[in-house]
Amino acid sequence: xxxxxxxxxxxxxxxxxxxxxxxxxxxxxxxxxxxxxxxxxxxxxxxxxxxxxxxxxxxxxxxxxxxxxxxxxxxxxxxxxxxxxxxxxxxxxxxxxxxxxxxxxxxxxxxxxxxxxxxxxxxxxxxxxxxxxxxxx
Amino acid sequence: xxxxxxxxxxxxxxxxxxxxxxxxxxxxxxxxxxxxxxxxxxxxxxxxxxxxxxxxxxxxxxxxxxxxxxxxxxxxxxxxxxxxxxxxxxxxxxxxxxxxxxxxxxxxxxxxxxxxxxxxxxxxxxxxxxxxxxxxxxxxxxxxxxxxxxxxxxxxxxxxxxxxxxxxxxxxxxxxxxxxxxxxxxxxxxxxxxxx
Numbered sequence: 001x002x003x004x005x006x007x008x009x010x011x012x013x014x015x016x017x018x019x020x021x022x023x024x025x026x027x028x029x030x031x032x033x034x035x036x037x038x039x040x041x042x043x044x045x046x047x048x049x050x051x052x053x054x055x056x057x058x059x060x061x062x063x064x065x066x067x068x069x070x071x072x073x074x075x076x077x078x079x080x081x082x083x084x085x086x087x088x089x090x091x092x093x094x095x096x097x098x099x100x101x102x103x104x105x106x107x108x109x110x111x112x113x114x115x116x117x118x119x120x121x122x123x124x125x126x127x128x129x130x131x132x133x134x135x136x137x
Numbered sequence: 138x139x140x141x142x143x144x145x146x147x148x149x150x151x152x153x154x155x156x157x158x159x160x161x162x163x164x165x166x167x168x169x170x171x172x173x174x175x176x177x178x179x180x181x182x183x184x185x186x187x188x189x190x191x192x193x194x195x196x197x198x199x200x201x202x203x204x205x206x207x208x209x210x211x212x213x214x215x216x217x218x219x220x221x222x223x224x225x226x227x228x229x230x231x232x233x234x235x236x237x238x239x240x241x242x243x244x245x246x247x248x249x250x251x252x253x254x255x256x257x258x259x260x261x262x263x264x265x266x267x268x269x270x271x272x273x274x275x276x277x278x279x280x281x282x283x284x285x286x287x288x289x290x291x292x293x294x295x296x297x298x299x300x301x302x303x304x305x306x307x308x309x310x311x312x313x314x315x316x317x318x319x320x321x322x323x324x325x326x327x328x329x330x331x332x333x
Contacts (some may be wrong), residue, residue, distance in 0.1 A: 003214040005176050010218015011225065013169045018226030019153070020162030025258040026238050029246060032318075032325040035239040038159050043299055045163025046170075050304030053171040064177040075292065075302065075309040082291050082298075082312035083319075089287025089294060090320020091328075095280030097258060099295040100182040100288060103281075104216050106258070108223025113263050117281035118186075122193075124285025125186040129201035135290060 014105040023105050025097025032094055080136040092124075154230045156237065170300055178211050181297030183288035185209070185216045249333040275332060291316060 021027050022042055031039035056062065057070050064070055093099055096117055098106060103121065106114040128135075170180035187202065188209040196203035235255030243253045251259050267273030288294040291313045293302065299317070302310025 003211050006173075006178065006211045006214040007218040007221070009169060009172045009176070010215040010220075011222040012218075013166070013215070014219040014222020014224075015226040015230065016157070016162055016165045016169070016222075017219070018223050019157040019230065019232070020159065021156055021236055021257065022162070023223070023257060024236060025263070026236060026242065026246075026253060028321075029325065030239055030242040032321045033242055033245060035242045035245075041159030042163045042166070043295070045160055046166040046300050047163075047303050049164040049167035050170055050300050051306075053167055053174075054304045057171075057174065062175070064175060066177065068177065070174050072305050075307050077309060079312055082309050083316045085287050085289070085291030086298075086313040086316020087287070087320040087323075088283050088316075089291055090317040090322075091324045092280045092283030092285075092287055092320070093295075093317060094321040094324035094329075095276050096284060098284070100186065100284065101219060101294075101296055103284070104182075104219040105223035105226075108220040108225075109227040109257065110224075111258060111263055113265050113268070113277060116265075116268060117277050117284075120278045120281030121186055121285030121288075122189055124282035124287075125183075125289045126190050126195055126199070126202070126285075127282075128286045128289040129187075129190065129195065129199045132201050 013101065014108055017102055017105050018109060023098065023102035023109065028094065028097040078137055084136065150230065154232055156232055156234060166300060167304070170296075170304070173215070176211070178215065180301045181212075181293055182216065182219075183285075183294040183297060185212050186285050187289060188213055249329060251333060272332060287320070 017023050020042055022039065027036075027039055030036040054072065058072070062070060089099075096103070098114070098117070100121070103114055103118050107118070173180050188206045191202040191204060191206035192213075236253075236257065238253055246253060246259075251262070254260070261267065262273055262276050264273075268277060284294075288297075291298065293310070293313065295317070298307075298310040298313040303314065
């Protein structure tokens with residue numbers, strides 16, 4: 001199978017997210033209430049290590065496995081898009097206690113009701129597509 | 138010899154079954170980003186929602202979904218892997234310890250009528266039956282809708298902005314992450330007391 005490596009990376013990601021409890025609704029509440037360092041530690045150390053990896057790729061000119069360049073695209077600048085979109089996602093993140101990665105992993109954890117959450121997220125994505133041209137970007 | 142190896146493997150599984158500390162998990166998440174880039178992908182999970190809309194035929198009704206979703210198959214396979222990983226972690230590597238949640242969080246939530254029993258999520262909300270209640274509908278359906286709508290408007294979620302974008306010092310990602318927290322804090326401190 002052509003994409004088998006992505007299946008394995010995804011499995012690894014799902015295991016890390018479960019074992020670090022970042023898929024937990026309670027952990028997200030603890031984060032938004034500033035009552036534990038755990039989530040800030042996970043995101044902060046992921047960011048620090050991420051900075052290292054990005055710099056490593058750029059400075060050592062690391063290529064993909066089949067020799068093409070790894071391109072980092074600058075995101076188009078805007079305030080409204082990121083602030084409004086981000087805030088709406090934040091409301092949903094606190095409600096469901098999950099961002100898109102954990103949504104998938106929670107289903108694997110046996111919390112099958114997250115299938116309904118994913119379906120609703122698909123509907124939200126679709127409605128965004130319909131309204132895209134009317135929203136500030 | 139064989140028994141000895143089996144014993145060592147059991148020890149290993151016990152070791153991995155404990156909850157993982159943040160300073161192990163965070164760098165491993167960055168490693169996931171690195172591996173995805175290395176294999177020609179990128180770390181942005183919410184993009185899979187758009188791909189699935191397109192896969193289901195939304196491109197016929199809306200230009201935003203009229204793109205070659207097959208170029209994103211690797212990400213859909215990655216998401217499938219994240220489901221399988223959740224299954225493995227909750228079965229073969231299942232933790233015997235309850236979540237070490239801060240007692241203040243437990244207390245604050247119990248005042249809202251949400252009780253912590255050691256599970257990952259409050260089961261009275263995250264069950265199929267609760268879909269028929271107002272609270273359950275708001276959390277699961279309205280919440281899911283806001284996640285899908287907001288991430289696409291913002292052009293990414295925690296993986297795409299907070300990890301990938303911030304690692305590349307993208308200012309738009311910082312604005313998005315500030316937005317994530319504005320929304321999360323408004324929900325937690327202003328809307329939760331009304332909702333629950």
